[in-house]
Amino acid sequence: MARVLSALQYTEHPILSNTVFLAAWGGWPDAAESATRSLRELVRQISATQFATIDPEDFYDFAEQRPVISNESDGSRKLTWPKNEFYYWKADDGGRDLLIFIGVEPNLKWRTYTDLIHKVANESDTKLLVTVGALLDSVPHTRSPRVTGSSIDADLGVGFEHIKYAVPNYEGPSGLTSVLMDRLKQDKIPSASIWGHSPHYLQVAQNPTLTHAILSELQQFITAPIELSKLAKEAEEFDENLVRALADQQEIEGYVKRLEERYDSEEEFRQSPEPAALVQELEDFLRQQRGSEEDVADGDTND
Template sequence: MMDHVRWSDHPRLRRPVLVAAFEGWNDAADAATTAGRYLLDRWDARPFATIDPEIFYDFSSTRPQVHLADGITREIIWPSNELSAGTLPRTQRDVVVLLGVEPQLRWRTFCEQVVGIARELGVEMMLALGALLADVAHSRPVRVTGTAADPDLVARLGLERSRYEGPTGIVGVLHDACRQAGIPSASLWAAVPHYVAATPSPKAALALVQRTSSLLSSPVLTTDLELAAADYERQVTEVVESDDDVAGYVRQLEERVDELDEAEANLPSGDALAAELEKFLREHGGD
């Protein structure tokens, strides 16, 4: 099943959670992969395996890159799906981080590799990070929506059961593979303003980092990401205010978001969600 996994180490982990993020369709404004890389760094995760890209990519579409090592030696950098392992601070569990690029080919085989790794390491849950374009205002807190398929997990964490029908990305296929393998899975999706779709959003990345760390009951220091998010908001505001029509449209979005925020004022706290997640995973592990 794991014919395309290249192991550099076989870590022994304590009740690990898998956190995954992919460049591509599921990564509006680079928010999901930025969050994934940030968490990987904060958790001091170390690489232990990669998934060989050879059969999963159309290299005329996702082209490898040429890199000059030491300014002299030419190296080819191929699309990477790298897995790293670390420890979640202040918890009794470890974490596996998968950062990759959405493949073009053989999605079922690709997901078999990920599920095989998860089984090998005893992963208790897969958490995917994503970002999507939406009618939201850059000047308001980023909306992060959680979805899951398991009814118990949905109820305990106050998530939504996905009712989406239509084209899907690798995240959706990976969720289905986890479901068939009996591995609980959930997603966190950050909403990114569609009128700044081409601009990387550290603000959306920050929201994903904070929601993930809260859910896993493992706080991380985010000072530099907070500064980048504030600078992003300031720059976008300057551009918006230079156009009266755009500024008026954004004000309408702000009013709509404010109404939604009032309706969600009584959502459970991050600590409560983390406690429910821990309880769910313990019960699931005992089945």
């Protein structure tokens, strides 16, 4: 037990009050890195202070979640292990302080890992937990990014009475967001979950358009001032590059039009399907398109 507790390493012990706790994890719940990037952008803008980390040794299968090697500007080589970092920001006006956690979803010992996060949340006077995620979904990149919120708590606490998220109805394999919510629920701490929906057919490392949308949604939970104009410009350039990249891909263009019709009719505003189902849907559509083209070609030949 002592070894596990030593995995939680502090550089200081800030005194926080009336705290909103924001958390995001890289990996499965972070499509196009939109969730973790939104919190990293927040940390950068408000100059939040890192004060604690969780050592990765006990929580990862390093054959699955491998450390990353990179070249430094001075010619040296740097090995980076999976990071789990806590940051804080104190409100100047006696308002809500912020506790921010950015980590990587672990492979092992989820309950122990969650207990360590709970310990920091408890010490930080957490009044509300907001988890941030991003998932692959059958949404078109040509429409406004979809960001949805859910909560099992009808009352999110003082100051958040106006936020009325739907009660989640998902059933199935769970991510760490649900595990942490369940852990804090034992302390009667309310929680909400924000999810950005990323077009599943886009193979991009980052999606600034979705990151911008997630941060816009997060603004209602925080009093810290953030500026989104630079990110909005980056999102605009990203969208313009997408238009150029997909301009000559007629099959994808046809699939996107189908998604637009579904999106506009709100037919697809429901529980999102599994990634495998999304891939199958796209493959089926492309197969149908190729079949139609072959039929036309055969008809021309017969003529």
